Amino acid sequence: xxxxxxxxxxQATGEVHLHQLDGVLRIEFIGDWTxxxxxxxxxxxxxxxQRSVAMQKVRFETDQLHCWDSRLxxxxxxxxxxxxxxxxNVDTGNLPSGxxxxxxxxxxxxxxxxxxxASQPVxxxxxxxxxxxxxxxxxxxxxxxxxxxxxxxxxxFRGRARVRAADFFLCLQAAGPEALxxxxxxxxxxxxxxxxxxxxxxxxxxAQIFIADLVGLGTVREMGAxxxxxxxxxxxxxxxxxxxxxxxxxQEIDAIKTMGISATEFLVLPRISALVLMMPLLCxxxxxxxxxxxxxxTVSAFDVSLIQYFNETVKAVHLPDFMIGLFKSAVFAxxxxxxxxxxxxxxxxxxxxxxxxxxxxxxxxxxxxxIADSVITLICDQLGI
Amino acid sequence: MNPVHMRVxxxxxxxxxxxxxxxxNFAINQGDVFIIMGGSGCGxxxxxxxxxxxxxxxxxxxxxxxHGFWQASEQDRLAMTRRMGVLYQSGALFSSLTLAENIALPxxxxxxxxxxxxAELVSFKLALVGLAGFENYYPSEISGGMxxxxxxxxxxALDPEILLFDEPSAGLDPISARLLDxxxxxxSEALRxxxxxxxxxxxxxxxxxxxxxxxDAESKTMLATGAPSHLLHKSDNPKIIQFLTRGEQTx
Numbered sequence: 001x002x003x004x005x006x007x008x009x010x011q012a013t014g015e016v017h018l019h020q021l022d023g024v025l026r027i028e029f030i031g032d033w034t035x036x037x038x039x040x041x042x043x044x045x046x047x048x049x050q051r052s053v054a055m056q057k058v059r060f061e062t063d064q065l066h067c068w069d070s071r072l073x074x075x076x077x078x079x080x081x082x083x084x085x086x087x088x089n090v091d092t093g094n095l096p097s098g099x100x101x102x103x104x105x106x107x108x109x110x111x112x113x114x115x116x117x118a119s120q121p122v123x124x125x126x127x128x129x130x131x132x133x134x135x136x137x138x139x140x141x142x143x144x145x146x147x148x149x150x151x152x153x154x155x156x157f158r159g160r161a162r163v164r165a166a167d168f169f170l171c172l173q174a175a176g177p178e179a180l181x182x183x184x185x186x187x188x189x190x191x192x193x194x195x196x197x198x199x200x201x202x203x204x205x206x207a208q209i210f211i212a213d214l215v216g217l218g219t220v221r222e223m224g225a226x227x228x229x230x231x232x233x234x235x236x237x238x239x240x241x242x243x244x245x246x247x248x249x250x251q252e253i254d255a256i257k258t259m260g261i262s263a264t265e266f267l268v269l270p271r272i273s274a275l276v277l278m279m280p281l282l283c284x285x286x287x288x289x290x291x292x293x294x295x296x297x298t299v300s301a302f303d304v305s306l307i308q309y310f311n312e313t314v315k316a317v318h319l320p321d322f323m324i325g326l327f328k329s330a331v332f333a334x335x336x337x338x339x340x341x342x343x344x345x346x347x348x349x350x351x352x353x354x355x356x357x358x359x360x361x362x363x364x365x366x367x368x369x370x371i372a373d374s375v376i377t378l379i380c381d382q383l384g385i
Numbered sequence: 386m387n388p389v390h391m392r393v394x395x396x397x398x399x400x401x402x403x404x405x406x407x408x409x410n411f412a413i414n415q416g417d418v419f420i421i422m423g424g425s426g427c428g429x430x431x432x433x434x435x436x437x438x439x440x441x442x443x444x445x446x447x448x449x450x451x452h453g454f455w456q457a458s459e460q461d462r463l464a465m466t467r468r469m470g471v472l473y474q475s476g477a478l479f480s481s482l483t484l485a486e487n488i489a490l491p492x493x494x495x496x497x498x499x500x501x502x503x504a505e506l507v508s509f510k511l512a513l514v515g516l517a518g519f520e521n522y523y524p525s526e527i528s529g530g531m532x533x534x535x536x537x538x539x540x541x542a543l544d545p546e547i548l549l550f551d552e553p554s555a556g557l558d559p560i561s562a563r564l565l566d567x568x569x570x571x572x573s574e575a576l577r578x579x580x581x582x583x584x585x586x587x588x589x590x591x592x593x594x595x596x597x598x599x600x601d602a603e604s605k606t607m608l609a610t611g612a613p614s615h616l617l618h619k620s621d622n623p624k625i626i627q628f629l630t631r632g633e634q635t636x
Contacts, residue, residue, distance in 0.1 A: 034544075035492070035496045035498065035506075035543065035544065036496060036497075038497075069544040069576075070506065070509060070510065070541070070544050070576075071502075071506065073509055074502075074505045074506040074508070074509035074510075075502075075505060077505075077508070077509050077512065078505065078508075098574075098575045098576060098577065099575075101571065101574065101575035102513065102572075102575045102576070105513055105568075105571055105572075105575065106509055106512035106513045106517075107512065108515075109512070109515040109517060110517070348525070349525055350480035350481075350523075350524070350525045351480050351481075352480050352481040353480075
């Protein structure tokens with residue numbers, strides 16, 4: 001049957017005719033009834049039903065049916081159901097035996113009435129309500145997660161946490177040395193950009209030497225920490241969410257729990273501490289590279305010698321500036337790791353949930369970073385450091 | 386005897402240099418339920434991946450009716466795979482789509498049917514596997530056995546000539562497994578579909594198998610081909626007897 005369907009794929013057509021004869025409604029199927037065929041003027045179930053109510057007897061004819069696939073029983077099923085509910089006498093004896101068997105199979109299990117999941121349109125007010133409720137639920141989850149993490153750290157400092165040293169070192173490796181190449185590239189370019197942006201204005205006053213101040217302070221206090229944080233939220237925060245989310249999907253986290261091990265201690269603790277330890281180091285490295293990038297532009301294009309640039313940087317940038325940058329990056333690390341681990345641990349059980357968790361982790365951590373950065377800068381400004 | 390639907394000739398399967406199975410020769414007849422059996426790790430699922438064209442053989446060829454699968458052009462290959470339906474071990478339903486959308490996807494891609502008619506077909510396919518009324522459910526909202534049946538409905542969406550099953554009864558309770566077996570038989574009879582089943586469930590093997598091939602992990606080749614009950618009574622290979630009697634009886 002399938003062969004013939006393939007051959008006549010182009011011009012295959014099917015029809016259905018209704019005849020009334022001797023008080024019987026005869027429904028005649030003609031031609032090809034396949035998924036690739038074109039079927040002309042198929043009457044609606046309601047039309048047939050209307051006509052058959054008058055006749056009270058229906059018979060199917062298939063003498064001129066050429067070939068069929070599941071399209072025919074798919075068309076017949078709702079019709080037969082409607083006829084059954086109207087208690088109309090139906091004779092299916094002339095249908096091909098395969099169609100009869102399929103229909104018997106399909107109609108053997110009654111449709112479950114309680115599965116009606118028709119999606120109702122939601123009003124504006126209830127949408128607002130739903131989003132408020134979910135925000136509150138999210139805040140609760142966040143608090144729970146922070147609490148659990150604090151307990152885990154407390155256990156760790158009391159020497160009671162179960163953390164595998166090997167896991168911790170793997171996390172260190174992933175969050176530190178493996179990020180060096182991308183951090184190098186980005187901070188060098190940010191240094192270059194800062195230098196160019198400043199140079200154009202400063203050169204107007206012949207004050208090119210102050211490019212060093214601009215790049216030095218800008219990198220050390222702000223850009224070094226911020227750019228590493230953005231890189232690490234995309235690199236490590238997303239990885240944490242994806243790893244833990246996949247473990248959630250594979251029931252690995254359940255397995256850890258049933259072994260009597262706290263998943264927070266075992267999985268979250270090493271990740272958060274690794275990132276918090278590594279990020280300030282990366283930030284320090286990014287500061288140096290950023291200043292080098294600035295020097296590259298200034299020395300090559302704006303008539304300032306390397307020694308002058310170095311001296312000016314040393315004069316402009318002081319230890320508190322470095323400390324602020326490093327403090328910021330430690331805070332950012334905590335936020336990134338928390339967002340990543342939380343989204344991973346709370347991931348749903350499907351493949352798409354892992355993707356959602358990863359996206360949410362990155363978005364959350366960048367929002368947190370920017371908010372935290374503003375707050376810290378404001379406080380520093382008020383304190384005069 | 387029915388005509389040959391699929392034929393495997395001198396097939397060698399390998400991952401890199403690591404040979405899984407070599408010199409496989411067997412034929413799958415039209416309308417038969419064909420069983421691929423063997424112990425764990427002997428390459429049953431790998432053979433299935435070769436049959437459906439997910440993996441290229443290291444040597445040999447797979448014939449789909451008269452056409453060599455790997456001799457054909459990329460486009461013909463895709464057309465051939467479209468004539469097969471596969472039920473993967475855990476259903477492999479798209480988790481971001483509802484059951485109805487899962488089944489409608491291939492129909493909408495490959496036919497010119499109207500939306501209303503696609504919906505009719507989808508409802509019919511779901512009813513066939515006993516899931517009428519579950520159209521708007523997401524795969525994560527139904528049980529494992531239901532996911533498997535929904536996977537079957539999707540595999541049948543385009544009325545394939547060959548249906549392939551990877552461990553259909555794995556993870557199902559005995560009654561659900563039995564019901565799925567019955568469903569496979571009923572569908573193959575009603576639609577005259579050729580069915581290939583990878584399994585090591587003895588109950589299924591004897592209940593539904595008309596023909597089979599037995600793979601062996603140690604010798605890295607097939608030990609026999611034929612009807613499972615025939616193999617049980619007529620084979621003189623102790624490995625096959627042991628497998629088919631769960632190692633409880635040596636004849």
